[in-house]
Amino acid sequence: MDMDKNYSALFEPMKIGKLEIKNRLVVPAMDSHYTDENHQFTNQALNYYGERALGGFGLITTEFLCVSEEGLAEKTQAGIYDDCFIPMLTKLTQRVHENGSYIFAQLQHSGRLQGKGTTKLPAVGASNIPDVSKPNTIHELTTEEIPVIIDKFVASALRAKKAGFDGVEIHGAHGYLLAQFLSKGVNKRVDRYGGNITNRARIVCEIIEEIKKACGNDYPVVVRTSGAEGYYGGNDIEDAVAQAMLFEQAGADAIHISYGTAIQSYYVKNGFNIDNVKKVKDAINIPVIGVGRINDATLALSAIKRKAMDFVALGRQSICDPHFPNKVKNGQINEILTCTGCMQRCLYTTSFEDGFGTSCMINPFSGKENVWKIEKAKQAKKIAIIGGGPAGLQAAWILGKKGHQVTVYEKEATAGGQYRLASVPVMKQDLAKTISTYLAFCQKYNVTVKYKTTATKELLATENFDEIIVATGSLPVIPGISGIDNSNVYKANDILSFKQVFKNQKVLVLGAGLVGVETAELIGEYGNQVTVVDMLDKAAPLAPKRPRQNLLEHVKQLGINILLNSKVLKINSDGIVYQQDGNEKTLTGFDAIVLAFGSKPNDELYQDIKDLGNVYVIGDALKAGDAKKAIYEATKLALKL
Template structure:
């Protein structure tokens, strides 16, 4: 596929970009580390070398009360200029262009991080912050506008090629615009024009401060996804006002952090919000940037070709593969390590106060020290198990020059990734498997499928070292009746070795059980495309469609503990559980198992026995490490234990790939 539109240069103000793919803003938190700014600079430089047309930094606070704390990027003092210059110099050495995002969190700012009370247009507490903000007075509003302008000037002096004003995702400017968060009745609130005034004044003052030629991008909210918030008509009017204020491009954000609608997780279809950018593009004449769940440059090419926008912003795809643009331009699409929108190592880490990384690319944040270097001594290495841990270990070992043989007792690679990819909304895991198949073939890794490695054979074949990535064995809890014929293990269901009835009780309610439940209540009798056809020709009505799409299966998830979905990420757990409840899955917690009988599972709730009716009982109660080969090889060969074979618990591809990457660099 020729990327004619992607590769067409584009002008933003006086700045010419070599292509139309932007690396969007992300908070990655590297600044918290001892060498944080240097690490952040190398992180951005690697993406510049990979072909990003423009990089937008994570937000840099224009005032201390609107930031994320002193250890993060800030731009409210002159002393910040030289710190930021480290980033621009590194990116420019890599022939890249970079914009600083001017940021104020408003009521989303955490007092624990800043030491200051959060501020907002109105004293309304955000549901995701335990601190109530205080209301800005008129003089403080003027000071805040001036701070945006001063921050832009500092960005200019630090060598940035542009600035982006953060006006979406429910941060301060967005809070002024929305009637949900702005209840003022003065010059800064009330009707739409007064609510819009703060954002427009920020844009005007920034433009005045940096001069007519310096590029100013405004990230505006195209869709708040908050009930009774800014209307689409107001959004388009705001876009036109920003153009009149001198903004050079509009980057369209989707949703607030407190929204109950998923916007960037794997369950969101690719490009689901491009239509919003298209509406803005039709309202203005300056370049418009589309974003959210666009993870393939070929998809970006289609979006641009169809005229939905002028540029495409990808954020997390640059975490997964810093070379995504360069590889795609060269036609090496199968070599791209695609972002699967799992959120597990990026957003979940940030919201837990950790440094961001990437499930499929743990080199993120370790660009310099984890650079692939040839092995000092080339060895013949066996990797046993082709799950995520083994796949990454084999890839890195081969990349470094070792002779690698990968053993897998199943007839295909992937391990328990083959379970995950079956779950509705998790098809992106197919991309990870495609990436590994391509890389192992490119690197000449010998793959022996359907082969269970044995200790004597490994020793006899002359392997110098062995990596054990044999995964886990499902755990069978001590419940009377577990031997009955209608009791099956979770792996048997995923491998389609067990027939499942219409009344199902799942023993366990962790991440595996949630995935199983989604799989079991998903009904493919009628596809979305077929439903659209039937409705458009009035063959059936919506009520009939809902009835056809409804699952006939009733699923119960059972847990001794209190919480369902433990092991799921903070940013996706709420949406996963909401979907399950919507599909009628019942979650029974803090129960005691009494026995399994032909008619179902007898449990005790508050010392009262009750029956959970089931014609199929599925055991999804965790797992234990499969270490038999490890013990058989100990004292015979150097062995390395990684992934589930090292530690079971919930299925954890993030830790598995990380450990595979580590051992691949250690041998």
């Protein structure tokens, strides 16, 4: 397939040092969680990294490889501090090279961010100041101990070269040891490694120089640093620019500009770091790699075209769609799975399925490379899917790709279901792209989608389907509370679908789960005074930590009041009677009341047709949950049929 010339700038080769990279698209260092407690990569790590090489990325950087035992961040962090790691690291580089990409090893030491239970060795730091998230005792490295740390980085670089890595990246970002030296917020030293910008950058500059001496001047060395640390008293972009100039003088072949908090949710705009990256690029003469919620091909192109950066690092986006480069190159823009910033499946280990590490809510195949395979069915079947939400569409395109004849019945005029409504709250617009991409896959694999069609038992029986999948989603829970049928009482879905709009009114939202709080947020955006009431002890308790924190911060900015530990007893014409701490209380003066009490399975059709045989139910229609659960269930079922 010919290359899409509109995006040709992304595929122009460029050198880092003397190493020519085939395009401008980079996989940055991210924890894959495909490592073990011996600090070795697993075989699945080879599949994970190898898939991104097959997907067309010009350069891949490993997740952080620890250079010294006391610097471990996690019990399963990959290591490079001993020769015992070289054999598996060699297998990794071989796989990536076989699949057409170059790979750099990221060299890291956690310093004061040493992980709990990772080692019995004391944590060390640029200063003895502990991080607020880990108030441990920190040993401040003496001037005489710093060369030992430098030597560990150099020894690790030599191991990387021996293992076949094409270069190394020195990790000086995200609060780890070298970032602690670079940071004016943490580095309080009074020796040659503290004080002014030059001194704070000295340890990194000496590491660069010593790696060049040990590995050869032609061996590429990249430095990753934070364009801004993002907290009061930390480094800002001016520090980063000045330090990048020093790294260049020391011999670095490229600079990689990140941000203090490496992973951002959908509450942070796409490409938020581009302007910072450009400021660094304008000041130096070596290539600059930029990163920061870049999840769109045209956004990546604009960053290159306006010379904001030389290489675009796609972090979570490369987890979501490992074939992003090839799809862009081949003009398959509509088939790109877009990272939504949801953090549902790629960040928090508590959300991982048993036996797997990093994956993606909208692409469960990520992280399961060479484990989950879509293979042609031995016999094509006629399959019906009822419901055009994410679960139904995900199952549909997979089954279509397997060669089955698939028909999707969707009662509405538009696909997406509850998931499309979930894209309505502020900053969640990328969720809608999931549905667009699934529909593109459906078209590609000859899936028929029938809109404004209600599937009935009679219709399904008449069509003689071999298999039927019910993905009808959920319905709102409407409890038997007195007054719930009042004319000024609405459902959350009425608000999210804009069937009802409030402006400059007092609105009471009943329910402080994620839907309730996000509905309150949307209502608040229209200038309304909003109060949320729930018997929960905290708002949006099931939301991932970082998006939840962002949501509650925004709700606070909007002046929304959240009243917890409060059970609704009765709905009055302008408010409610509720119970709190055993006492009965009232809220009055509200123009409208919105119900967000959660969801229950919409399984009426399933109960009606399950006797037809070969009928399956998935997603919310089986048990109300989140999209991650629904899409995962749909994928597993489709792979079986």
